[in-house]
Amino acid sequence: MSLTSYLPIAVLLVIALGMAAALTLLARLLGPSRPTAEKLLPYESGLDPERTPQLRFGVQFYRVALLFLVFDIEAAFFYPWAVLYRELSCSGEVFQGVCQGQSTPFGLLLMLVFLAVLVLALAYVWRKKALEWD
């Protein structure tokens, strides 16, 4: 499958972008524009904000982000493995999902090693209480 076959997706993205721009423009034309100083203040339930909210943030969020990176990439590697699982655990040809040759444990072992790393990491993180919120 060549890269040009993704062109329809690109076309759709452009259409959606145009639609979003057109609707925003329409809202700007139809809606009134009467800004007042109070209206343009950040919303804080009626109080004036005292400082910028972009301060330091809980480190737990960064830990979750780091863990996500590891797990998401690993999960992405699982997809091709899942598609080719029959081929990986068969010494001969695979016809319509059924192995014609000798069945081998290679496919299963491959994933077991991969999963072991993943599970070990998760257990370590869990024991270190890195995912606990306080």
Added chain:
Amino acid sequence: MTLHVLWPNTALMTVLAGAVLMAYVAFNGMLLVWLERKVSARFQRRLGPTEVGWAGLLQSAADVIKLLAKQLITPRHVDRPLYHLAPVLVFVPVLAGISLFPFDRHLQLHDFNIGLVLLFALAGLGFLGIFMAGWGSNNKYALLGAMRAVAQNIAYEIPLILATLPVVLLARTMSLREVVEAQHQLWFIVQQPVAFAIYFIAAVAETNRAPFDIPEAESELVAGFHTEYSGMRFAFFFLAEYTNMTIVCMIAATLFLGGYIGPSWLPVPGWVWFFGKVYLLLLVMMWLRWTFPRLRFDQLMSFAWGVLIPLAIVNLLLTAVAIKVWR
């Protein structure tokens, strides 16, 4: 393996299909808002909208006109590029996402051999928009909501992906059409009930819906990441949210409920089956909202990492072993 589709891949047809999909997304958004209000009302022994149109059916259309005619307020201290781009970035990928599904045997814009991965990639763009909205708004409620939304979305993305893997294992493909075609004898929900349950719970969390609606918990965060958005820009977030609900239900229908396949002795076209399953799942999502109380944030995170992910890994392992034993 190539399969013929109804729409040929010419530029004009793609643009036409895009317009049709766009219209569907808008119509679907309005329908779901109406349905949500009606369902919520019935759960609380109210009537919901009744005035505009038959049974209030035109209420959503009236709301769209109202939103269009509202002033577009841009608060003074926002980060302008981020603030303006965020609703667009949340809204644009969902249209591309909804175009990937086989609505009927011969009704699919284009069948990609990595359709499933492409869907998750497009969904990932939406999180970026949510965080841009929260960071760019320069509002503490918005930032808190965005941080929670991103942490929750990435935590539930993993069980979501791990729950789709057993289906890929069984179907030996990532193409959405071929996954459906592999379910002629048996829907995958029969072989994979645990994966379906994990997928659906994670999907509810991915769409930030109750009981996982912590990112926009009204009683504590006003409106979460879109606190500072009004008028049409708010409508983009709203529309994207309802379209995302539809997309996760479409994935569930495609992967687990046989997509466009129904009992062959019934003379019902495939797309009726497909949309019937999708809207049934959407009703279940609305039902869940009024059944479960909102989780606390720490409960939410430990549920994802401590329950769903280990369960999904065990389920994947058992599926692989079962295939080894029986084939």
